[in-house]
Amino acid sequence: MTNREIAVVLDRIADILQVKGEDYYKIRAYRAAAHSVYRLDEDIKVLYKANRISDIPGVGKAIKAKIEELLEKGSCEYLDKLLQEVPPGVLEMLRIPGIGHKTVKTIYEETGIDNLDDLLKAAQLKQIRVLPGMGGKTEYNIKKGIEILRSSGGKVTRGLALPLAEELRDCLLESAAVEQASIVGSIRRGKSLVSDIDILAASDDSEKVYSIISAYPGIREIQQANGDNIKGKLNYGIDFEVIIVKPHEYYPSMVWTTGSKAHREVLFNNRKAEEFKGLESESEVYNKLGYEYIVPEMRENKGELEAAKNKQLPRLIAEKDIQGDLHMHSEWSDGAHSIRQMAEAAKKRAYSYIAITDHSKSLPISGGLNEERLAEQGKEIEALNASVKDVHIFKGIEVDILKDGSLDFSDEILEQLDIVVASIHSNFKLDREKQTERISRAIKNPHVDIIGHLSGRLLNRRNGYELDVDRILELAARNKTVLEINSHPDRLDIDEDTARKAREYGIKIAINSDAHQADDLKLMKYGVVNARRAWLESEDIINSWNKESIIDFFKKS
């Protein structure tokens, strides 16, 4: 089993314990262990062989035994026992926004309902409101929540799908029978939500490819397999498709299978991919069709074909252009690592600056900073800047935008900071006018440099709050307020459409990791892809500029 699979099992145990109403700290212990395992740099199997499972933070005697059982047998008796008490469908109910473990427990125990379909029916039949502690609003939340869960149509985030796709691709590439393999389809185009994993493999031996796939441990089932096409489900229930082509068909097929359909149809204009076999790169395929090479993120038939024909394609921002990261947390609030550790991690990525932007006091669960601790932190940053070479640390804050649009710190405090990110973390349900006014007030504050995760959306979990986006973009442009592309794959906020629109308004963007630990800095790649899908260039992205330009920009704004 992989690190990720072990982490999923531990998390699942925590879910069940929660529905069972077990001790909060026991549940938290399983969650913490799951998190540590998920974040391990090493393969857990290597740790196991070295008898070092106990070295994993948060893993003690009991959880160690379960991890070892999973590694030895691929299953865990404790989980199997728990699953008999609480069926998987009940756990799915936990994903409904506004419905927590207590509500799920009541529903399951009082009615026996153990899946989302039956729950939805019961809510429609007004059978939930009669249960203790529930009313019409709970029923409405259930109906609405299931609707949101279903609206993604079974899609998963790119953040979940990409690592799985890479593992499958790498497994194919290990075989001598596979000359080349690439992730294609919507994952390659960088869509935030994807419906399946598509892999293109170049091989003369499709039988061999089939045997590799059927032996691949990450696969749940193969549903269809003919000569050049294998379809099925990976663990976690994600659909996959492996398309096998002859080596000389590889590059035209890559263009074809990367899509999108709309892009492909215009591009090929009734010509067949077979006409282009033997070509040795995607560029050659594009050139032969009369276009400049178009990067996968742009292939949506949204103007890129015309631009490519006229040799007017933008030079999109790339991860190597990124020079720093302007939104991250440290152990001063809810981050896991010290400021020094964050700076060292940034140095490894060859960044020249970071901003430490811990939470402000209104977010007590995060250990948000009050004025005194912020001042102390400032001193630590000054000391670090004197000793840490190569990476400059900006003093920052992720200040809460309060319900009325005022900020969690006074202007006098904010004025002393280098980078002020202002974000919403509460009162998501204000009406459109109030929410727009709230953010507008924050934008107008002269000390606010960046608005963090503007819409508050969480992909597959929560829609963004009601906002008049045009009004906000106009105001941000006028105030020279930067908008963030939050790189967390569950957020990608602002989304690509808003980002493209923001550019038209002349708004500058910061692509930030919002890292809560050193390893999270790597999430930057998801934000960059989102920006590329919005056609953004280096000049649009302030953290692709050097330190001096950033200081200069915020001085003038």
Add this chain to the structure above:
DNA sequence: GCCGTTTTCGGCCCGACTGTTTTCAGTCG
């Protein structure tokens, strides 16, 4: 269930908002 240079027990992030109540439990960040 984990952790410990106050160590084998007792502590382990809290406070606001929402919805269902009529004084509070559940959810969320």
